[in-house]
Amino acid sequence: MTDSNIILSVKDLLVKFNLRGKILTAIREASLDLYEGESLAIVGESGAGKSVFTKTFMGLLDANGWVDSGSILYKGEDLAKYKREEDWIKIRGREFAMVFQEPMTSLNPLKTIGSQVEEAVILHQGLKGNKAKKKVIEILDDVGITEPERRYHQYPHEFSGGMRQRVVIAIAVACNPKVLICDEPTTALDVTIQAQILNLLKELQKKYKLTTIYITHDLGVVANIADRIAVMYAGDIIEIGTCEEVFYNAQHPYTWALLSSLPQLGVKGEPLYSIKGTPPNLFNEIKGDAFAPRNEKALKIDFVERPPYFQVSPTHKAKTWLLDPRAPKVEPPESIKILRRQWQVRANG
Known part of the structure; x- marks a missing residue:
C-alpha cells in the first residue's frame, strides 16, 4: 500500500449534532486513509460513530448534523465542503454506494425486485429497455439469486431475509460504484446466512473491482474478509x-x-x-x-x-x-x- 493508492483521505474530521439545543460531538477529529481495492473493516461498540463517520462520505447526515471541521478528500475534491444536494448526487451511487443492515427498510414493498434494481441500472449505467433488464438479471444472478428471470417480477415480501439482503446488495452493485460501504450487512441474519453474504461480498469485490468498507460491532465477523481493521471508540479511530x-x-x-x-x-x-x-x-x-x-x-x-x-x-x-x-x-x-x-x-x- 502506497500513498498513490489512496482513494479517500479523511483528516481530523469533526462532526456535530444539535439535539434539543445541546451539541453532541459524534466524530472527534478522526483520520483515515482508504486504499484502492482494499477491504477495510471499521469495528466498535454501538454508538462509537461508525455509521455517522461513513455517512459523511455520501452527504447522508441527518438534518441536525454537520461537518464542523476537517477534510474528506476524494479525487481532488473536499467532500466536507459540499453543501448542495446537486453536488452529492454526483457522488451517491456513482462513486459511493451503501448496503444497510435492515433490507426491508431499503426496499419498496410496492415495487417488484426487478424494477428496483433497474432504477439503479438506468440512472447510473445509462441502459434502457431490454438492455437494462438483461443487466438486472445478470446482477441478480451475480448476487446468488436463483431463477433471476422469475424473481425479477416478484415483490420483497416473497423473499426471505437473506434473499432480500442479496437484492439490496444487487441495487448497490447496479450503481457501479468505486466504493461499497456495508453497514452491519449481516446483523439481522442467522449465522449460516451471514457467512454466505460475507463470501458473496468478497466475490463481488473481486468481480466488480470494488473498494469495500465493512461496519460492524463484531470483530469475529470480519476476520476472514478484511485486509485492514480500524477500531473506533467514542467518535475516533484509536487503532488501525x-x-x-x-x-x-x-x-x-x-x-x-x-x-x-x-x-x-x-x-x-x-x-x-x-x-x-x-x-x-x-x-x-x-x-x-x-x-x-x-x-x-x-x-x-x-x-x-x-x-x-x-x-x-x-x-x-x-x-x-x-x-x-x-x-x-x-x-x-x-x-x-x-x-x-x-x-x-x-x-x-
Whole structure:
C-alpha cells in the first residue's frame, strides 16, 4: 500500500449534532486513509460513530448534523465542503454506494425486485429497455439469486431475509460504484446466512473491482474478509492495522477488551468477558483517553491528555500512552497473550 493508492483521505474530521439545543460531538477529529481495492473493516461498540463517520462520505447526515471541521478528500475534491444536494448526487451511487443492515427498510414493498434494481441500472449505467433488464438479471444472478428471470417480477415480501439482503446488495452493485460501504450487512441474519453474504461480498469485490468498507460491532465477523481493521471508540479511530496485526498484536486496551469479548476466546465453564462501564457521554467534553474510565490499567496521563498515534509498524498505529517509551510496562489480558503466541508460532512457520 502506497500513498498513490489512496482513494479517500479523511483528516481530523469533526462532526456535530444539535439535539434539543445541546451539541453532541459524534466524530472527534478522526483520520483515515482508504486504499484502492482494499477491504477495510471499521469495528466498535454501538454508538462509537461508525455509521455517522461513513455517512459523511455520501452527504447522508441527518438534518441536525454537520461537518464542523476537517477534510474528506476524494479525487481532488473536499467532500466536507459540499453543501448542495446537486453536488452529492454526483457522488451517491456513482462513486459511493451503501448496503444497510435492515433490507426491508431499503426496499419498496410496492415495487417488484426487478424494477428496483433497474432504477439503479438506468440512472447510473445509462441502459434502457431490454438492455437494462438483461443487466438486472445478470446482477441478480451475480448476487446468488436463483431463477433471476422469475424473481425479477416478484415483490420483497416473497423473499426471505437473506434473499432480500442479496437484492439490496444487487441495487448497490447496479450503481457501479468505486466504493461499497456495508453497514452491519449481516446483523439481522442467522449465522449460516451471514457467512454466505460475507463470501458473496468478497466475490463481488473481486468481480466488480470494488473498494469495500465493512461496519460492524463484531470483530469475529470480519476476520476472514478484511485486509485492514480500524477500531473506533467514542467518535475516533484509536487503532488501525492489517487484520493480522489487530487480531494478534493489538496495542490499545479497548482493542484488547473487544478481542477478549469474542465468544471463541471464552474458557469453558467460565463466564464470557464483557467490557465494564459504558461509553462516554458525547455531549460532554472528553479529556484524555476516552476509554480511560473503563480501563482498569489506565495510566494517570490517560485522564489528562489525549494520546497521539504511536507507530507500531509501517501499517499499524494506535492512540495509547502505553506505546510511549516513557510508559511503564503494562501486560495485556491472558487471552491477548494467547493470540500473540499463536501469531509468533505462525510467523516462525
